[in-house]
Amino acid sequence: MIFTVVLSHLRLIFTKMKKTVITFCFLMLPLFGFSQVLGGGTAINQYLTDTKGEPLSVENYPDIVGSPYLSDWQEGTIILKTGQQHANIPIRYNIYDDHVEYRQKNEAFFFKKGTIREFSFKKKEGDSEKTQIFRCGFENIGKNTANTYYEVLYDGKYKLLCDHVVSIAETKAYSSASVEKKFQTETFLYIATPTGLPVRIKKNKKSLLEAINNPKLENWLTTQKNKCRNEAEIAEALKFLESE
Secondary structure: OHHHHHHHHHHHHHHHHHHHHHHHHHHHHHHHHHHHHHOOOOHHHHHOEOOOOOEOEOOOOOOEEOOOEOOOOEEEEEEEOOOOEEEEEEEEEEOOOOEEEEEEOOEEEEOOOOOEEEEEEEEEEOOEEEEEEEEOOOOOEOOEOOOOOEEEEEEOOOEEEEEEEEEEEEEEOOOOOOEEEEEEEEEEEEEEOOOOOEEEEOOOHHHHHHHOOOHHHHHHHHHHOOOOOOHHHHHHHHHHHOOO
């Protein structure tokens, strides 16, 4: 009699444990899928969870007009701080929060700060295709830290960087009590010196020469009639410095 009661009790405990394990596995399925993509048994905890092990779920902005994203989901490549590279994974860049997001099935998660060193997308320009590269790891300047991502427009001894910034503007219509919130995007150019220090510049010759005090560069700009009016002209000037 006693043996029968004990056996029945053990069966009940086993059934409850089985249900708990099945529920846990079901909840973690999206993250397990991510581990399969990147490889490595600790991918979940390393890249997509906080210090408590909670998934870093993406926040929505239902009350704000516009989008905080550079673009919609794209197949991209990421390079981790460890140097590991993973290509052809669905990612998008949230400029407002300055983080990279990953999609697994119908759920979105974001990589915690300091995880990704570089990421890139393919961007169509007419009939051709170019790669957009974003990188962090530069020295602090203003509100920007070593974890701030810049788009790399020219990658040489001196680098031409573009800082994409999204902020929220609030407007109130005349004689209205309601306030409309809207995402607005700005871009700022920087020159990263060989030491890694970003220096903010404007699109003109004077601004570039203030950032890079080099008489040979000044002579070259004058000879080439390069006024640094756009990113392409500034990149040509930086390319000249490669031989210096």
